[in-house]
Structure formats: structure tokens, C-alpha cells
Amino acid sequence: MVVLLNKDKLIRLLFTLSLFFLTFIFLGKLNLDMEVFKRLKGNDVNTYSIDVSFDDKEKLLKCAQNITYINKTDKNLERIYFHIYPNAFLKKEYAPFEKNEFKKAYPNGFSKGYININKVLGKKYNLDYKIMGKKEDILEVNLEDNLKPGQKTNIYLEYDVKLPNSVGRFGYGDYTINITNWYPIACVYDNRGWNTKTYEKIGDPFYSDISNFNVNINIPSRYKLATTGTIKSERIKKDSTLYKIKGNNVRDFAFILSDKFNVLSTKLNDTKIYSYFLDKKLGKESLQIAKDSLVVFNNLFGKYPYKTYSVVASDFFIGGMEYPNLVMIDRNLYNQNSKFSLEYVVAHETAHQWWYSLVGNDEISEPWLDEALTEYSTILYFEKKYGKEVKDRLIKNLKTNTFRKSTESIFKSTTEFKNSFEYSLCVYSKGALLLDNIRNKVGDDVFFETLRKYYKQNMYKNVTGNQFVNIWKEKGVNMDKIIYGNN
Structure with missing residues (x-):
């Protein structure tokens, strides 16, 4: 049978066929985009799983780490870069302190801190890597295969971290052990490419992506632990305690140890607030300041979304420093003559939970x-x-x-x-x-x-x-x- 069409019907048919053809192409592209979306949906942040054991005598962390890294760029990645911040404490000329700060940072003289990378594995075999950067604080890892946009890969590392006798962000003093910026953390890849800046002396030299953390920390039982995230379980075995900690949607992971901590806590809605302090002076007041700060900033800016927040008196000469769910406060501010300064610093570091920790x-x-x-x-x-x-x-x-x-x-x-x-x-x-x-x-x-x-x-x-x-x-x-x- 042959059907003859007039001109108008022919135009309408061609138009319909064109729409069908364009729709087919569009849906094909949409399906490709959806494949990338499906790979990322519900798991679009990097995940760090770390087992760490603390050697108290040597002030050494022995660590095994698996990172599930997701390529959220629009480019194929041949390698991934990590900050290895502890190496900024390897040499005196590297140390991230100004000259006038050295005696305060190292009250007992310069002390080395560093990270030793012992093993880097991919899915199939050892990965090639090198230490680079002007302070030896960047780790370059070459991947087995190009990582396409939307794909993820696993990198397994074993490493040791030596803590310096330093009362800055990273190290230990007479009262606390400050374990911050301690593990290999993926550098940010943005529209400028990889951000591989070193650990600078001025300001807070950090830039990181939101990630999920599953961290198991094994420490001598005499220590109390203040940490990013939520402690899911504690298991005591002889003289050590194993903590299983989960921290989701946080920009970094830090913890502080002391065998001299006193601890108070309170609640604000779904958030448990902790005050870790070293004597009875102003420990209760710092807890109240932390709670008042959360109330003010919740009302002004939007709700603090995490289950924990800790204010921690520390061997830390600089004043205060923010980490997700946890802030370090100079223990010397916990006296009657410094009450205003204590309140100012606690409020300031609490505000950083909004500005940098949540909005980076x-x-x-x-x-x-x-x-x-x-x-x-x-x-x-x-x-x-x-x-x-x-x-x-x-x-x-x-x-x-x-x-x-x-x-x-x-x-x-x-x-x-x-x-x-x-x-x-x-x-x-x-x-x-x-x-x-x-x-x-x-x-x-x-x-x-x-x-x-x-x-x-x-x-x-x-x-x-x-x-x-x-x-x-x-x-x-x-x-x-x-x-x-x-x-």
C-alpha cells in the first residue's frame, strides 16, 4: 500500500521525526550522565579508614590507612597528591613558626616530627610514589590506571608518625598530646588544579574537602581522649583501650590525649558538648561559653549539624585552633585574670565550626x-x-x-x-x-x-x-x- 502525503503533513512528519531523533540523542547523553551520577550518589565524598596505635614511650603513631578517593573533576587523573604535614616539623628550617615563636613552640629546644611512608598499595600492586615539596610535605601517588570522572579508587598506606616535643598544633607538652594534621590527606583539586601548598608559618595553612572518617585508635588506658566525630565503642584490653570513632561529613580529623583531663558535659538539642580541662579553674565556665556560643550561632547562621562538640584545654601557646567538632584552647587562659580572653577565644573557635569547618x-x-x-x-x-x-x-x-x-x-x-x-x-x-x-x-x-x-x-x-x-x-x-x- 502506498500513502501519498500533502506538503503540510510531510512537514509535520519531518518535524516529529526530528524531535524524536533529538530526544533520542538527549536521552542517550542523559543516560551517560546518570551513570556518573549513580556512581556518586550517596557516596560522593572521600572515605578515610584508619587504624592507629599510639606508642607512648616513643611518642610514635603506627598507622594503616585506606582511602576511597572519588574523582569529582571533569578530567582523567593519572595521580593523586596528599599533604603529609608532619614532615613540616622534620627540620628546624621547615618548622611552621616565626623566629620570635621558636622558644614558645619548643620550650625544651627543637624536636623532630615527621612521617615515614612504609607502603603504598593499589588494588593490584604497589604504587609508585615520591615525597616532594619544599618541606617534603607532599606525597605524589601514581595510579594504576587513569581515574575517570565519577570513578573511585582505593589506596592503602602504612606509615609511622613521630610527634615532636612542641606545644603548637602538632606535638606534645607536659599536659597534652596534640595529634592534628597527622595523616596523609588528599589535596584539593579545584579550577586551579591540585593545591599543593606547604605548611606555612603565618595563619592556618589548610584547605581540604569534606570526607567521611572511620578511625580506630588504640591508646594506653590512662589517657582520656578528645576527638573529632563520635565514639561508637570502647574496648579495654589489659593496659590499652581501643576506640572506634566515626566522623561523617567533616573536613579533617584530630584528637588530643591527656592523662590529666577532667571532663564535664552538657547537651544542646542533639549535640553533646564537652569541656576537657586540666584543673578545676574555669572548666565549667568554658563549657557554658561553648554552649552559649552554639546557641548564638545556631540562631544567627543555621544549625550546627554534628552530634558532638569539644572544647579542649591544651599545651598550645598560640591561643586557639579549630578542628571539626573540636577546638584547642591554650591551657594558660584557664585562670581568673584571663576570663575575658578565654571567653573570646572559645567563642571565636566555635564560630570556626561554621566558617571553615562547614563552609570551607x-x-x-x-x-x-x-x-x-x-x-x-x-x-x-x-x-x-x-x-x-x-x-x-x-x-x-x-x-x-x-x-x-x-x-x-x-x-x-x-x-x-x-x-x-x-x-x-x-x-x-x-x-x-x-x-x-x-x-x-x-x-x-x-x-x-x-x-x-x-x-x-x-x-x-x-x-x-x-x-x-x-x-x-x-x-x-x-x-x-x-x-x-x-x-
């Missing part, structure tokens, strides 16, 4: 992005707890001290500052004043609504300074044209 950024290239927000959040804590007069006094002091002593811009990397004093004045103080100016310009409703939106949209992600600048441009604010400290 490159702390070397753009340190202002988390520190300015964190410093201003600290001032907001005092405003909400003690009233506007206290806030105004803090802002006035910042203006007086900052503009008398510094003319530098806040929009610089840590490597561009001469010293930590200049860094602090610009990044912390000027940054806080800049945010106060923005608040005065747009009003409280818009200011806090914008920060809540920023937090909600970027939780568990890494952001850039341009993203933060652009959200204020949408509100009619050009950050480049605002003069710090002037309303």
Missing part, C-alpha cells in the same frame, strides 16, 4: 574569607550575650588599634604578610570592621538573612572570595569600595 575555603590564598567572618561572629556573640554597648566598645577598640598600626589590605594571601601581627590586624580586625560596615549599610534583616543563605547553600562545600563578594553585590554592596571602619 583555601586558608592560604584567601584567609580573610573564614577569619573575617569568624572574628565578626565573635563580636556578634558578645553583642547577643551582653548587649549592644559591649559590641560597640569592641568595634571601637578594633578601629583604634587597627588603623593606627596597619594600612594593608585584607585581600591578601598568608604568604604576602610580613608577620603574624600584620596578618592578624588585617585579616581579623579589618575583616570584622568590613563586615560591620556591610551590616550597617544593608540593615540587620538583610545582613543575617544573607549569611543564613550563604551558610545553607555552601554547607559541606568549598567557596571562594568571589562567591562571597557576589552575594553582597546582589544586595547593592561593593566590598571593594567600603572603607574599613567608617560608617
Whole structure:
């Protein structure tokens, strides 16, 4: 049978066939994209499974680690880079301290810290690797096969970590053992490629992706443990205790040991808050400050999503340092003469749970992005707890001290500052004043609504300074044209 079509019917048929053909192509591409999506869905973060045993006599960690790494880029990866931060403590010239800090950092003289990589395995065989970087603190691992976008691979490592006798972030003193930035952690791959910056002396030299952690820690039973994540079980065997810990959707994993800890705890909604302190002075107060801080920041920015938060008095001469679910506080602040400083530092480090731990950024290239927000959040804590007069006094002091002593811009990397004093004045103080100016310009409703939106949209992600600048441009604010400290 032959059917003859008129011109209009022929056009309609050709149009229908074209649509069918285009739809077929589109669905084919969609199915390919869905395959990548399926591989990532529900498991789109790297997973670190680590067994670590602490040798108290040698101050040595013996570790076995498996990382499930997912290629979230649009490129094939031939190799993966890891930070191995302990090697920044290998030599005196590497040590991440300024000259005027050395005696405080090493009260008993310089002490080596390092990581020895003993084995690197893929699925089938040993992987080629090399130690590189100006401080020998980057590990390059060549993969068995190219890792395509959306694919994952497993890398198994065995290594030892030697702790230095240092009272900075990493090391041990008379009271605590600070085990931070201790394991091989994958470098971030962003639109600039691999970020393999070294452990700098100024600022917080870290940049990492959100990951999941399953960590088994075996330590002498006389020690108490403060840790990132949630302790799922404890098993005591003779003189040691094995802790099984799970930390999901966190940017890093840290733990601190002491045989002198006192511990208090309280709850806020679903979060258990801990205060680890070394004597009876102000341990209870630090717990209350931690709780008050969480209340203030929950209300201002959005809910803290984790089940635990610990404030830990530490051998740490710098003041305070943030890690996911855990902050280190200089134990010397726990005295009556330093009550205000203790409160300020605890509130500041708690604010970092929002700005850097949850909303991440490159702390070397753009340190202002988390520190300015964190410093201003600290001032907001005092405003909400003690009233506007206290806030105004803090802002006035910042203006007086900052503009008398510094003319530098806040929009610089840590490597561009001469010293930590200049860094602090610009990044912390000027940054806080800049945010106060923005608040005065747009009003409280818009200011806090914008920060809540920023937090909600970027939780568990890494952001850039341009993203933060652009959200204020949408509100009619050009950050480049605002003069710090002037309303």
C-alpha cells in the first residue's frame, strides 16, 4: 500500500521525526550522565579508614590507612597528591613558626616530627610514589590506571608518625598530646588544579574537602581522649583501650590525649558538648561559653549539624585552633585574670565550626574569607550575650588599634604578610570592621538573612572570595569600595 502525503503533513512528519531523533540523542547523553551520577550518589565524598596505635614511650603513631578517593573533576587523573604535614616539623628550617615563636613552640629546644611512608598499595600492586615539596610535605601517588570522572579508587598506606616535643598544633607538652594534621590527606583539586601548598608559618595553612572518617585508635588506658566525630565503642584490653570513632561529613580529623583531663558535659538539642580541662579553674565556665556560643550561632547562621562538640584545654601557646567538632584552647587562659580572653577565644573557635569547618575555603590564598567572618561572629556573640554597648566598645577598640598600626589590605594571601601581627590586624580586625560596615549599610534583616543563605547553600562545600563578594553585590554592596571602619 502506498500513502501519498500533502506538503503540510510531510512537514509535520519531518518535524516529529526530528524531535524524536533529538530526544533520542538527549536521552542517550542523559543516560551517560546518570551513570556518573549513580556512581556518586550517596557516596560522593572521600572515605578515610584508619587504624592507629599510639606508642607512648616513643611518642610514635603506627598507622594503616585506606582511602576511597572519588574523582569529582571533569578530567582523567593519572595521580593523586596528599599533604603529609608532619614532615613540616622534620627540620628546624621547615618548622611552621616565626623566629620570635621558636622558644614558645619548643620550650625544651627543637624536636623532630615527621612521617615515614612504609607502603603504598593499589588494588593490584604497589604504587609508585615520591615525597616532594619544599618541606617534603607532599606525597605524589601514581595510579594504576587513569581515574575517570565519577570513578573511585582505593589506596592503602602504612606509615609511622613521630610527634615532636612542641606545644603548637602538632606535638606534645607536659599536659597534652596534640595529634592534628597527622595523616596523609588528599589535596584539593579545584579550577586551579591540585593545591599543593606547604605548611606555612603565618595563619592556618589548610584547605581540604569534606570526607567521611572511620578511625580506630588504640591508646594506653590512662589517657582520656578528645576527638573529632563520635565514639561508637570502647574496648579495654589489659593496659590499652581501643576506640572506634566515626566522623561523617567533616573536613579533617584530630584528637588530643591527656592523662590529666577532667571532663564535664552538657547537651544542646542533639549535640553533646564537652569541656576537657586540666584543673578545676574555669572548666565549667568554658563549657557554658561553648554552649552559649552554639546557641548564638545556631540562631544567627543555621544549625550546627554534628552530634558532638569539644572544647579542649591544651599545651598550645598560640591561643586557639579549630578542628571539626573540636577546638584547642591554650591551657594558660584557664585562670581568673584571663576570663575575658578565654571567653573570646572559645567563642571565636566555635564560630570556626561554621566558617571553615562547614563552609570551607583555601586558608592560604584567601584567609580573610573564614577569619573575617569568624572574628565578626565573635563580636556578634558578645553583642547577643551582653548587649549592644559591649559590641560597640569592641568595634571601637578594633578601629583604634587597627588603623593606627596597619594600612594593608585584607585581600591578601598568608604568604604576602610580613608577620603574624600584620596578618592578624588585617585579616581579623579589618575583616570584622568590613563586615560591620556591610551590616550597617544593608540593615540587620538583610545582613543575617544573607549569611543564613550563604551558610545553607555552601554547607559541606568549598567557596571562594568571589562567591562571597557576589552575594553582597546582589544586595547593592561593593566590598571593594567600603572603607574599613567608617560608617
